[in-house]
Amino acid sequence: MSMRFQGKIIEWRDEQGFGFISQNGDYKRVFVHINNFAKRGRRPVLNDVVTYRLGTENGRECAQDVAYASMIGSVSHKPLGKDRGDSLWGWLASLYVSVAVVSVVIGSLPWNFLGYLAAINLLSYFAYAIDKKAAQKAAWRTPEARLHLFDLMGGWPAGLFAQKRLRHKSGKSSFQTMYKITVLLHLMGVVWLFSSYGSAARALLMSGA
Template sequence: MRHQGKLVSWKAEQGFGFVVQNGSDRKAFVHASAFADRTRRPAVGDLITYEVEPDGRRGPRAAKVKFVRPGRAPAPRGDAEAFGNLVAVGFGLALAASVIGGRLPLLVPVWLAAMSAATFVAYWVDKQAARSGTWRTPESTLHLLALAGGWPGALLARRILRHKSVKASFRTMFRLTVALNSLALGWLLTQDGSALVHLLAGLLRPA
């Protein structure tokens, strides 16, 4: 059963708030991940429709949330997403070319793939925890996984799972991890960086 109500509180940085059902004082917790339209940022006063599901920690929880009317223009995120895609493609092409050309060993893309898989799983686990109200994965852990080379997996998780894509401070830190990874790849492509990673690969290679 769908209900209609108004957002009476919204914490943009944390990505959650509360909605009160029209014609009553029934309040429900609502998380940013529950919104079908992710191009628009929720705000106090927005009218929404939603379904209610139990949440053991906070009481009723809004699910399958939709805005009732347009209200404000969508947040301008298209250019940012396009830039993120461009960075990812450029990073991948540079990495592939360096491995094919022998400048970097196969260890580097294998490491990035493993870290990306682990990061994607960490995002998925955190989203399930957010839905069920159980223990969440610390944001610092997600950032460390991305910084350690798992940022492509984090990028996929943010797009596919629609998780951790609203909070401004988290997006800023994520972009910083991508920039640092790009700088690290640039250094690895130098003579000193290439020599060091080949040395490490040799030490890790089975005798």
């Protein structure tokens, strides 16, 4: 029987059902398909630790007989660091929406800002949902730049919700990196708006209320 290896999923494209594993202590990427998992339970996510055997399919080396690595004292295979990261971003999204609502109520921002925020978040969620459906049907995809644009414009809380609820783009590391950059850029813009440097822009917003 061939030797088993242990590694971590460093990229996972859930909509297409495949990704790549990095073997412990090695930078080599090993292809893995959803059909190569020994037991069909939950679907893989980024940073899952797995064990596998090396095999060959269609002339390419790939992981076979893949199983989630057992975690002593835990009933979940989801890494603790990822749990904390997800909780942090979820907390940040909740805080952002709460601050926006309070700012409108106390008069720091106009009421139509809430309408804008609701609209851009609805657009963001539906853009993710449409792209997810297109991926499943191998149809024309929504450009990632458009998803990032909606996030940058303030739709990032709904974007985060869509990623988790639809399991879309949550396992693609390059997308996640860009998503976090757009969120930080948006938040920097909000901080600027409420600073003395953004007073003119804030006054313009209030005049249009």
